[in-house]
Amino acid sequence: MVNSKQEKLGRISEVRKNSFIIYFEEQEVIGKLRGSFYEEEADKLPVVGDYVRFIHNPLGDSVIQSVCDRKGLLQRPDQAKTGVMQYMVANVDYCFIVTSLNDDYNYNRIARYASVALQGGAVPVAILTKADLCTNVGRYISEVETISDKIKVHAVSALLNIGMDELKEYFATGKTVCLMGSSGAGKSTLINAIAGEDVMETSAIRESDSKGRHTTTHRQLIKLSNGAFVIDTPGMREIGMAGTEDGIDDTFSDIIELEARCKFRNCRHETEPGCAVKAAIARGELSKKRFMLYMSLGQENTNNYAKKKEISKLAKMYKKGKK
Ligand SMILES: Nc1nc2c(ncn2[C@@H]2O[C@H](COP(=O)(O)OP(=O)(O)OP(=O)(O)O)[C@@H](O)[C@H]2O)c(=O)[nH]1
Numbered sequence: 025m026v027n028s029k030q031e032k033l034g035r036i037s038e039v040r041k042n043s044f045i046i047y048f049e050e051q052e053v054i055g056k057l058r059g060s061f062y063e064e065e066a067d068k069l070p071v072v073g074d075y076v077r078f079i080h081n082p083l084g085d086s087v088i089q090s091v092c093d094r095k096g097l098l099q100r101p102d103q104a105k106t107g108v109m110q111y112m113v114a115n116v117d118y119c120f121i122v123t124s125l126n127d128d129y130n131y132n133r134i135a136r137y138a139s140v141a142l143q144g145g146a147v148p149v150a151i152l153t154k155a156d157l158c159t160n161v162g163r164y165i166s167e168v169e170t171i172s173d174k175i176k177v178h179a180v181s182a183l184l185n186i187g188m189d190e191l192k193e194y195f196a197t198g199k200t201v202c203l204m205g206s207s208g209a210g211k212s213t214l215i216n217a218i219a220g221e222d223v224m225e226t227s228a229i230r231e232s233d234s235k236g237r238h239t240t241t242h243r244q245l246i247k248l249s250n251g252a253f254v255i256d257t258p259g260m261r262e263i264g265m266a267g268t269e270d271g272i273d274d275t276f277s278d279i280i281e282l283e284a285r286c287k288f289r290n291c292r293h294e295t296e297p298g299c300a301v302k303a304a305i306a307r308g309e310l311s312k313k314r315f316m317l318y319m320s321l322g323q324e325n326t327n328n329y330a331k332k333k334e335i336s337k338l339a340k341m342y343k344k345g346k347k
């Protein structure tokens with residue numbers, strides 16, 4: 025019988041193959057899951073950023089008893105496209121969508137990340153890095169601002185300390201900032217600049233194709249000296265849509281409002297009369313490119329949902345067959 029008084033509250037800073045690193049009283053302790061954890065659903069297992077209750081063992085492995093209720097969870101479908109979700113990080117206040125102002129910049133990708141962030145309860149903040157290498161920063165900022173009124177945008181150069189002061193408001197005591205984006209975009213460099221010391225390893229991008237070298241290999245939570253938390257993540261090229269319906273709706277909430285004004289409730293915005301979406305496009309109030317993006321993200325999300333249901337049905341049948 026566990027004496028609940030012995031339980032301590034910590035925060036997961038790293039997930040390893042067979043163990044977890046728990047941030048607790050300014051130190052990091054190694055934790056393992058209590059045995060019955062393995063019967064739980066995958067989304068109940070601890071991820072970086074989770075607050076956990078655990079029995080502290082100063083002499084060896086501590087034992088994680090439970091995961092505290094989450095304020096939010098950032099997730100994505102796995103890259104193998106099997107419909108399985110990958111639970112990335114929990115309890116994030118601000119999701120920095122880090123994009124460098126070179127070939128990495130991609131309008132659609134920022135919208136995808138924003139949908140995942142909003143779905144997971146985080147504010148999406150587009151950080152356009154390497155502003156020192158770009159001559160038309162203003163154009164990029166204006167373009168990102170058109171994606172959604174929910175996205176905040178900043179252009180910075182961590183190397184030349186340009187625009188960095190604007191970011192300080194996000195790193196307030198007790199807040200959690202998670203950085204996501206392509207390898208080589210400058211996520212770890214930005215964290216080092218904010219922390220004022222080299223807490224993360226960084227390395228130059230490849231000269232041949234400007235791509236990063238996947239320097240950061242695992243998700244890592246760091247506590248800054250003022251009590252703010254920051255999570256560095258390995259570079260991701262793409263982020264798929266699955267279970268992201270509310271996040272997409274939130275990103276494109278103006279289009280949702282327009283859809284509600286269509287004459288027919290099931291309007292497909294194609295040939296139907298009284299279509300408020302088409303009228304807004306015709307008046308120049310809604311860009312066709314943005315509307316098409318909204319439609320394609322929604323479609324991808326629906327397809328992945330259908331795939332996930334199909335896979336879980338097959339898995340259930342397989343389990344039954346084995347009994
Ligand atoms: N010119 C310029 N280079 C930068 C800036 N920020 C980062 N870099 C460079 O970009 C390269 C990649 O930076 P990292 O911080 O390692 O990139 P990352 O996003 O953490 O990459 P992964 O860990 O692989 O995901 C390094 O050579 C940095 O010096 C910037 O503001 N300006």
Ligand SMILES: [Mg+2]
Nearest residue numbers: 211212239240
């Ligand atoms: Mg890195």
